[in-house]
Amino acid sequence: MNPIQTAGLTKHYGSFPALVDLDLEVRPGEIFGFLGPNGAGKSTTIRVLMGELNPTSGTATVLGAAPREVAHRQRLGYLPPDLALWPSMTGQETLRFFAGLRGGVDWGYALRLAERLGATLDKRVGELSTGNRQKIGLISVFMHKPELLILDEPNAGLDPLVQHEFWAMMREVVDDGRSVFLSSHTLSEVERVADRVGIIRHGHLIAVEEVAALRRKKMRRVEIDVDGSLAADDLAGVRGIRDLDLRADRVELNFDGDMAQLLAAVTAKARLRDIHTQEAELEDIFLTYYKDES
Amino acid sequence: MNAAVLRRGLATGWKGLLVTAAVVAAMLVMALAIYAELDLSIYDKLPEAVRALMGVPHNADAAIIAYNEMLASIGALAFVGVAIAIGAQAVAGEEQDRTLHLVLAAPVSRVAYLLGRGAAMVLLLVAGGAVLWAAAELAPLVVGTEVGDAHLFALVAHLTACAVFHAALALAVGAATGRKGVAAGLAAAVMVLGWLGSGLLPLWREDAADWIPWTWFNGTKPLVNGVDGGHLALLLGGAAALIALGGIGFRARELRLAQSGSSLLARLKAGASALAVRPRRSAARHASPDPGGVSIEGRTPSLLGLRLAAQRGLLVSVVLLMGLLMGMAMPLMYEALSAAMGDFAGTFPQTMLDLFGGGDLGTPAGFLHLESFGMMLPAAVILVATVAASSGIAGEERLRRMSLLLAQPISRARVYATVAAASALYVLIVTVAMFLGTWAGIAMAGVDVSIANLAWACVLATLLGWFFGAFALLLSAATGRSSVAVWATTGLAVAGYFGYTLLLAAGEEASGWWSPFRAYLYGPPLMRGAEWWQPVWLAVGTVACLAAGLPLFLRRDLRITSG
Numbered sequence: 001m002n003p004i005q006t007a008g009l010t011k012h013y014g015s016f017p018a019l020v021d022l023d024l025e026v027r028p029g030e031i032f033g034f035l036g037p038n039g040a041g042k043s044t045t046i047r048v049l050m051g052e053l054n055p056t057s058g059t060a061t062v063l064g065a066a067p068r069e070v071a072h073r074q075r076l077g078y079l080p081p082d083l084a085l086w087p088s089m090t091g092q093e094t095l096r097f098f099a100g101l102r103g104g105v106d107w108g109y110a111l112r113l114a115e116r117l118g119a120t121l122d123k124r125v126g127e128l129s130t131g132n133r134q135k136i137g138l139i140s141v142f143m144h145k146p147e148l149l150i151l152d153e154p155n156a157g158l159d160p161l162v163q164h165e166f167w168a169m170m171r172e173v174v175d176d177g178r179s180v181f182l183s184s185h186t187l188s189e190v191e192r193v194a195d196r197v198g199i200i201r202h203g204h205l206i207a208v209e210e211v212a213a214l215r216r217k218k219m220r221r222v223e224i225d226v227d228g229s230l231a232a233d234d235l236a237g238v239r240g241i242r243d244l245d246l247r248a249d250r251v252e253l254n255f256d257g258d259m260a261q262l263l264a265a266v267t268a269k270a271r272l273r274d275i276h277t278q279e280a281e282l283e284d285i286f287l288t289y290y291k292d293e294s
Numbered sequence: 295m296n297a298a299v300l301r302r303g304l305a306t307g308w309k310g311l312l313v314t315a316a317v318v319a320a321m322l323v324m325a326l327a328i329y330a331e332l333d334l335s336i337y338d339k340l341p342e343a344v345r346a347l348m349g350v351p352h353n354a355d356a357a358i359i360a361y362n363e364m365l366a367s368i369g370a371l372a373f374v375g376v377a378i379a380i381g382a383q384a385v386a387g388e389e390q391d392r393t394l395h396l397v398l399a400a401p402v403s404r405v406a407y408l409l410g411r412g413a414a415m416v417l418l419l420v421a422g423g424a425v426l427w428a429a430a431e432l433a434p435l436v437v438g439t440e441v442g443d444a445h446l447f448a449l450v451a452h453l454t455a456c457a458v459f460h461a462a463l464a465l466a467v468g469a470a471t472g473r474k475g476v477a478a479g480l481a482a483a484v485m486v487l488g489w490l491g492s493g494l495l496p497l498w499r500e501d502a503a504d505w506i507p508w509t510w511f512n513g514t515k516p517l518v519n520g521v522d523g524g525h526l527a528l529l530l531g532g533a534a535a536l537i538a539l540g541g542i543g544f545r546a547r548e549l550r551l552a553q554s555g556s557s558l559l560a561r562l563k564a565g566a567s568a569l570a571v572r573p574r575r576s577a578a579r580h581a582s583p584d585p586g587g588v589s590i591e592g593r594t595p596s597l598l599g600l601r602l603a604a605q606r607g608l609l610v611s612v613v614l615l616m617g618l619l620m621g622m623a624m625p626l627m628y629e630a631l632s633a634a635m636g637d638f639a640g641t642f643p644q645t646m647l648d649l650f651g652g653g654d655l656g657t658p659a660g661f662l663h664l665e666s667f668g669m670m671l672p673a674a675v676i677l678v679a680t681v682a683a684s685s686g687i688a689g690e691e692r693l694r695r696m697s698l699l700l701a702q703p704i705s706r707a708r709v710y711a712t713v714a715a716a717s718a719l720y721v722l723i724v725t726v727a728m729f730l731g732t733w734a735g736i737a738m739a740g741v742d743v744s745i746a747n748l749a750w751a752c753v754l755a756t757l758l759g760w761f762f763g764a765f766a767l768l769l770s771a772a773t774g775r776s777s778v779a780v781w782a783t784t785g786l787a788v789a790g791y792f793g794y795t796l797l798l799a800a801g802e803e804a805s806g807w808w809s810p811f812r813a814y815l816y817g818p819p820l821m822r823g824a825e826w827w828q829p830v831w832l833a834v835g836t837v838a839c840l841a842a843g844l845p846l847f848l849r850r851d852l853r854i855t856s857g
Binding site for chain 1: 303391395396399400401512549
């Protein structure tokens with residue numbers, strides 16, 4: 001049984017299609033990165049999965065249950081975006097409140113998580129910085145060892161050290177056979193921790209790929225220094241050029257075509273002075289993908 | 295029902311409720327002590343049946359009518375008002391604060407949540423009622439008043455049931471809609487209109503107010519006649535039915551996003567159209583053109599416009615209530631009731647009228663003063679002024695928007711002046727609506743009220759609102775805490791009002807010089823116009839508060855707060 005499974009999931013706000021025919025599966029023991037820009041439908045998807053919104057059509061199951069059911073939430077952890085807590089409660093009171101809602105929380109484990117993240121538990125939440133408040137939210141998600149964690153933009157305000165600890169905690173979850181659904185627009189985070197990634201745009205799921213497969217697309221970042229100048233038309237016949245940036249004595253582009261053809265086109269118009277290539281960042285691959293699908 | 299939800303509910307509302315109950319209890323003791331000193335011999339001469347009609351139980355001192363004042367009128371409105379706030383916060387408030395989403399992500403069903411918060415609400419109200427009952431029992435012992443056959447428990451039981459009913463209404467509307475403002479506003483309207491209707495409609499026809507919840511509270515005079523099982527059942531059964539209906543709506547609907555007051559659809563559309571804020575014209579004149587910039591269309595919101603829009607729902611509600619209902623309808627109501635009013639006014643001692651701000655029920659101006667201008671209009675202008683002033687600075691800090699605002703080329707002094715202007719405009723809009731509504735009502739009813747005096751009453755009400763708005767702004771600017779601004783202003787208003795009216799009733803009117811309400815109520819202006827010192831007192835007080843608040847805001851650190 002997949003922890004998350006949707007089929008034809010659609011959500012309209014009035015006539016506005018926020019989510020269209022979403023077919024999604026999150027498998028046991030994986031971190032699934034859910035990528036997309038603001039307003040793409042990430043949070044709407046999560047709010048439907050959490051039972052906050054009713055789908056217009058289609059189906060969704062979370063841990064085998066319909067989103068609006070309750071019992072499965074015993075095995076679920078959820079961190080909403082722009083986390084809001086009760087300002088007058090301390091961190092410890094907040095966590096004890098959540099523990100009381102769920103029951104069966106190992107308080108010693110919660111304290112160990114607090115220690116790992118460097119969380120402040122004895123101050124009122126209203127006096128904490130965004131990052132320190134986020135730590136309280138993260139502990140509340142991990143402390144009952146849920147089978148599925150749904151995290152919506154979880155790294156808000158976390159410093160790099162804490163981010164690394166958080167990533168380690170997510171890896172421990174999947175090592176334990178549990179799953180994480182990670183919604184983010186921070187590609188470096190997804191690139192680092194996710195096993196698979198789904199890309200959503202305008203409410204449509206346009207691709208689901210393994211992160212390793214994305215990397216295997218062999219897209220390269222190419223920077224060429226030349227004597228002379230090139231025009232876009234000079235490279236028009238070369239297939240595989242994306243994000244072309246022409247400057248005086250310099251050409252920059254993302255490229256997944258025939259390198260010999262590219263070099264031939266360049267040297268036909270200018271003298272090659274230097275060339276530098278490297279594997280493209282996931283972000284570049286993603287953005288390229290994105291443009292193709294839009 | 296979930297125990298953690300129940301505990302959370304108890305922790306949320308107990309302070310406000312118990313403080314209110316304690317204040318009402320203290321006012322009860324004070325009022326009873328003052329009533330005991332008043333000449334209430336008129337009641338001693340009345341037949342027993344008439345005494346009962348006036349709310350004086352068999353064998354009780356007439357001073358016991360203080361209970362009707364505190365526990366069945368003003369104190370009851372305060373207690374039920376706080377109950378409504380608790381009910382509106384339980385679901386809709388938590389949803390607005392975005393904490394409900396977290397709770398419902400735990401294995402807690404919506405029904406269990408609703409029942410947990412509902413149970414906490416009822417327990418809190420029962421505890422508040424117990425405080426009032428204890429005070430009601432102790433006060434006569436302290437003051438040495440004979441309570442005779444007064445049914446103190448019955449009065450408090452009816453009051454508590456009334457509070458439960460109105461809180462349940464707010465809870466149910468909040469649960470069904472997710473809108474805290476709608477929940478609180480609707481329940482408050484039912485309370486205020488019920489209070490007015492239960493008092494006035496029986497003058498027209500004896501059973502005309504039998505359907506009103508406020509009548510189920512005090513219509514059978516539980517202080518005199520004891521518990522009315524039918525009315526209690528209506529209140530408590532009605533509360534249960536309302537919660538059940540709210541639960542049905544809550545189960546079916548979607549949770550609201552509730553960010554910055556705009557709908558998700560609006561946010562998505564706004565995001566799609568890539569709106570941005572255009573710089574002010576003066577700044578734009580000095581700025582160099584940006585050829586790479588995005589062309590921006592649409593209206594440019596001003597700081598004052600944003601502040602005025604912030605509480606427009608409240609403003610519209612108050613304007614409609616005061617302009618149409620209180621302003622336009624009351625003169626017509628007086629005309630309809632004028633025959634009965636003369637007899638009724640004759641049985642009302644002046645000391646009682648003084649406690650509502652003075653006036654004379656036998657004249658149209660006196661009636662309008664007692665029903666609309668004596669207490670309702672001051673409450674309305676103080677409400678809008680305080681909300682505007684406290685939300686403009688302390689509220690913005692609580693929402694973590696003040697630092698963003700001050701990062702723009704906007705001085706603190708400009709923010710302060712803008713909030714002051716918004717608060718002043720809010721008050722002005724309410725008083726102008728009241729003036730126009732009352733003017734229209736007077737013209738339609740053809741009653742004899744001087745328009746010049748009406749104008750004076752509205753001018754003084756404007757200045758009173760400005761004074762309290764300036765006081766709230768002073769506290770908001772000095773502390774950055776909305777709770778301090780709201781509660782301290784409310785405290786000053788309550789102490790100022792009762793301090794003055796009790797002195798008025800005791801024949802010590804001049805001793806109330808310190809109260810802003812003396813400057814407003816003296817005359818009363820609707821009957822006799824105003825004297826020069828009345829607007830001067832309020833204007834000087836306003837300027838003093840404004841002048842004191844500005845340097846405090848300029849010097850202090852912004853508060854570190856988060857939601």
